[in-house]
Amino acid sequence: MASKDSSGVGVCRRWTSGHLLHAGLVLTLCLGVxxxxxxxxxxxxxxxxxxxxxxxxxxxxxxxxxxxxxxxxxxxxxxxxxxxxxxxxxxxxxxxxxxxxxxxxxxxxxxxxxxxxxxxxxxxxxxxxxxxxxxxxxxxxxxxxxxxxxxxxxxDELREIDTTLTTIIVSVVGGVIGSVILIMVIKALVIHFLLGKDEEKNKECLVSSGNDNTENGLSGAKADNKGTPKA
CATH class of the missing domain: 2.60.40.10 (Immunoglobulins)
Incomplete structure (x- = not known):
């Protein structure tokens, strides 16, 4: 049941009317402005x-x-x-x-x-x-x-669009991009070459080190295997 204020008007009804009035004013302003x-x-x-x-x-x-x-x-x-x-x-x-x-x-x-x-x-x-x-x-x-x-x-005739500046800009940008790519390729080749040389050096070091260890080990083994001379 809707409550009433001192004036006897239903509060719910009054709020609903107020909302409708507000909405109507907003719509009128929108349509008018x-x-x-x-x-x-x-x-x-x-x-x-x-x-x-x-x-x-x-x-x-x-x-x-x-x-x-x-x-x-x-x-x-x-x-x-x-x-x-x-x-x-x-x-x-x-x-x-x-x-x-x-x-x-x-x-x-x-x-x-x-x-x-x-x-x-x-x-x-x-x-x-x-x-x-x-x-x-x-x-x-x-x-x-x-x-x-x-x-x-x-x-009388359509004007030709001067594309000189555009051509220059495109050429410069293309040259810069080409240079960057070339530098990257050269850098990659140099790094690959240097890494290859390092790998060869490492292999040589490993081989020589292995040979030294083998020789030392064999001589030591032979020395250890010699029997004690009889008195």
């Missing part, structure tokens, strides 16, 4: 591509509580003016995106299976150089939204 939805254009948010080529402009989304009617869009920042490229929505985690592509040289290549909302830009020109903005909004998180930017750099 933590930004669960996130979109990303990868660890390297830019690409350098040749004029006339086709490039992948990546973007993925993530949510700690799942998605519901997720809205996403792609825009190009044309000197401060946002030009819409594509937009779409995803009902839930098991439904593929429904997409509307506006730009004639853009294809949507994303899929819900990998939380991917990337696009392809065909036959790029120098006019396509700049920032591409990936935006997403998740109504399940009270309309939380997030933005990621990917930068496209268009060039």
């Amino acid at each position: 933590v930004d669960c939805l996130e979109v990303s254009t990868g660890k390297i948010p830019y690409i350098e591509a040749m004029n006339g080529s086709t490039v992948l402009i990546p973007c993925t989304y993530a949510s700690c509580i799942g998605i519901k009617n997720l809205y996403f869009s792609w825009h190009y920042n044309a000197n401060g003016t946002l030009e819409r490229l594509a937009e779409g929505s995803i009902v839930d985690e098991k439904t593929e995106p429904v997409v509307t592509v506006v730009h004639p040289r853009v294809d949507f290549v994303g899929t819900t299976k990998t939380n991917n909302i990337s696009i392809l830009l065909w036959n790029i020109t120098f006019d396509d150089m700049g920032e591409y903005i990936c935006f997403a909004k998740n109504p399940k998180e009270k309309g939380r939204n997030h933005t990621a930017i990917f930068t496209l750099i268009v060039v």
Whole structure:
């Protein structure tokens, strides 16, 4: 039976209500402060591509509580003016995106299976150089939204990476390792040679010592075996 305090309210019931209130406040704070939805254009948010080529402009989304009617869009920042490229929505985690592509040289290549909302830009020109903005909004998180930017750099030809320093470093490291191995081999041969000579000396010493002992022993034995001369 639950006990009662002076106010007549059940103590167990009051504590339970307090715990529920505390849990509700914590949940509300988490949902209100933590930004669960996130979109990303990868660890390297830019690409350098040749004029006339086709490039992948990546973007993925993530949510700690799942998605519901997720809205996403792609825009190009044309000197401060946002030009819409594509937009779409995803009902839930098991439904593929429904997409509307506006730009004639853009294809949507994303899929819900990998939380991917990337696009392809065909036959790029120098006019396509700049920032591409990936935006997403998740109504399940009270309309939380997030933005990621990917930068496209268009060039006439790709720059050759100077590998001179890398080659020098690799050569130096390889030379040092080779020298260490050579020194170890020479050391092992010298030690083996010295040990061999020591073993030969020890054998010679043992043989000579054995010969001396044998000669001394035989002469002593002969001397001991001689009988006492008769008177």
